[in-house]
Amino acid sequence: MPTSPVLPKLVGSRVKRREDPRLIQGKGTYVDDVKIAGMQYVAFKRSDVAHGRIVSIDTSAADAMEGVEAVFTGAQIAEFVAPMPIGTPFPSPDHRVVATDVVRFAGEPVAVVVATDRYVARDAVDAITVRYDILPAAVDPEAALQGKPIVIHDKFPNNVAIGPIPGGTGVSPDGKSVDDSAIEKAFAAAEIVISQRMMNQRLAPSAMEPRGVVAHYEAGKGTMTIWSSTQNPHILRTFIAMMNGMGESQVRAIAPEVGGGFGAKINIYAEEYVVAGLSKRLELPLKWVEDRSEAFVATIHGRDILGYIDLAARRDGTVLGLKMRLIADIGAYNMLLTAAIPTLTMLMANATYAIPAIRVTLTEVFTNKTPTDAYRGAGRPEATYFVERAMDMLARELKMDPAEVRRKNFIPADQFPFHTQMGAVYDSGDYEKALDRALQNADWDQLKKDRDKAKAEGRLVGLGLSMYVEVCGIGPSASLPTGGWEHSQVTIERDGRITATTGASPHGQGNETTFAQMLADQFSVPFEHVTILHGDTAVVKQGIGTFGSRSQAVGGAALHMAGNKVKTKMAKFAAALLEAHEDDIVFENGRVSVKGAPAKGRTFAEVASYAYIPVPLPPGLEPGLSDEAFFEPSNNTYPFGCHISMLEIDRDTGEPKLLRLVAVDDAGNLINPLIVEGQIHGGLAQGIGQAMIEEVVYGEDGQLLTGSFMDYALPRAIDFPRFELDNTVTPTPVNPLGAKGCGEAGTLGSTPSIVSAAVDALSEFGVTHIDMMLRPEKLWRIIHGGQA
């Protein structure tokens, strides 16, 4: 008998991403690499005014250009492409895929060109002349709500998209019954109230690969294939089929390599509907690829929530109540999930604390800006920021250690599952453990001494600490209009190799690696023998997609379940082959054998082969080894952690420098700690970016002033210290893996910890809050108040 090598246990180990060699060597295939014979190119003429009535569009010069196949105005497009659908149940204004009469943000499409190549298409766009009756732009969300504002949509006369929606203590789940007694009692009993207006500013998601779409309608077959840089090809398929009057079975959606999404590629965008609709109408394969300038205006922005926060407490630091009045500037239109994102800020208002009474009201307002939607964290970083900054202000006011104020108010570890005032059910948690680990790793007491010593030397050094809890593993189905499950099919091929599909469509999450680790362990076969397929609705039968830190918690669970089904069947084949009982079959080191009798066994491949050439076929079994599973989680997951920052501000220039970032994250069980660390690194980068250098800025006329990387700062390695990471493990009971999700965590705690550190550094100047980003001039003005 040949001896099998002992296979290492892979789940929990730091396996390098198998995706990386091809990606970093330029061997990946992205949407822009897709070429089809006869393919033509699409370009969009976009509004250069933020708000205006279209007086005329002259496309004659573009039409006349050699190589131009067709030019369409918004009105012409409207004849065959329906208005934009949305994925939330809220009222929404008419949103044409290409504007027909009024443009409502700079960058909104007004005409479309189809041409033989990309350069001709762009030349033709420049040859289109649009005249506008320019209207004043609504840029400030509070001004857009007050008095007689500039009206953006006729049916929304006060620019109120939604709200004010109440939520929290005393509010019925439908929001219709509101009892203020508990929140009023909390504030009446308060010995101290912290009140602060805080801005969680607008950000540009800025994936490395901009969006792109190739659509190929094949008239002879009546089918559509659409390649898109998307996080969720199955949702894309649903909407493309619906918008084109086709069955889902007639549409194949493919997400090839996707170079980052950060939430912005959940959306189905106008360009996807237009390119698909035009491909069908013209019976031509068509490609559109977004350029970076377009990405800044045409891809959704994130955040942009203004909060008026009131925190009621006793002088011993016990929090009694929290009020948050939120105004979300959602830009000009509702996109797929736009309206729902700020509701996640409401949902997470409890943060990690047992706050007896909470009242949140949310108003969403239209402005003449690019629409907002999900961006890494999507509503939860905003909630964390508001609550954690308020907790920090409370600690400062009470001269308490910021760690101890938090500790005093934690939801105790023995209270899970915990029903929050906001209606969430936190699955599991041990917040004090994460706090203590972070304090220990940072050497908190010594760090405070270091800070005090630096301050005594005249340096402006500060410390900030933030807890966070987020809602991840999105599902269950009640929480998503598409359903909140995930799907997987696992197939043992006849040579013993394993092919598995997942509907969790990765775009940087490393599922090809982590899912292969899981199956390799499950079947005790080499990692190299497992292939994970994704991103193609013709290959992956069903799926929802990757967002809300769900791919492992929901997609991984589906994979695990499908694997178990196949394993059970394979054990039956092995039992027949080995003349044993199926319950006695064990999978070890690439062999399938009888428990306690390792000599009595076959190789994994031999058993697989038998299942496909079943002579004889065991009674009651069908040939083959392939099965699928849908996993419906019973709840979301609620990962948490603690981030600590140390920051120094240059007294002369106001420049902030992050000196340390200590993070302890609890994402439950980890499949691959290396990949988790990579996810945390990315999240921290974007969280630090928000605190320190990222901000979308509009002029008063609604023009985007940060329309390129020359003015919109993306964080780089030089902007960070070495991250000090660690984790605690509190498994979730809501899925069989105990995994919670980690993709967004880094954006939650880092941001408020850095702002709190900046406030701490500048405490001698009497400052209690600083709005992000920490622009050097802003800090310099605090330091040099007299001169400024």
Added chain:
Amino acid sequence: MIPTSFDYARATSIDDAIARLGAASGSAKLLAGGHSLVPLMKLRLSEPSLLIDIARIPGLSGIREKGGKIEIGAATVHHDVATSALLLDKCPALAETAATIGDPQVRNRGTMGGSLAHADPAADYPGMLVALDAEIHLKGTEGWRAVKASDFFQALFTVDLRPDEIIAGVQFTPQRAAAYAKLHQRASHFAIVGVGASLDVSGGTITAARVGLTGASTHAMRLANVEAALAGKPLSDATIASASAVAGDGIDDLNADIHASADYRRAMIKVFTARALKEAAARM
């Protein structure tokens, strides 16, 4: 990048480039690293009909010492300036200036000549070259010219360069007691304010000082009042402090944008003048 269509020609020599420039009568642009020109073409703010690639002209790149002076070819990339052993030994301030430009990708493509010809008001080299009293060597159909850096930068994106002329390189007397200090704009890493300083000191007395400012206004310029406040004074912290205190005074067209107001820039001119002078003095 989807620019308007253009023709491309690779120049074999400086004279070849000049001839092609002249023949195109204003519709051609020189291409070296492409880090000033290409972004403009991408936005279609520049639509040249011909690009004349000068990056491979023999002898147009490189850093040499000649007769006590240093010459840097126009096609020399920032990375080569930043890492030049000759510069790090004899004129570290210029190497340091190059090291602060953009990011590694930019420094491996962008060129000295391109930066000078484009004359972005926030470019780094102009501030340091003004302080080094560098000469910019130009050649056109009418032959060679040498222009002082302080005369070369005239106004916003405007330099003393005729349509048929090409920048061949820069030449300066290396100065160890020089430094460049800069407030980075965090997105572009251009200078919000950049100050180059160069000191001649004899027996503890500053015999001459040159201070160049970039980023703050329309174009790089010498800060004559600071130089005057330093000349003839003993080299000391007090001298530097009092000279820096007048830096920027009299400049009434300070830039203001989302990154920094004019007031802030005015204050930063003083801060970074002091930093550059202190660093230059430390190199005595």
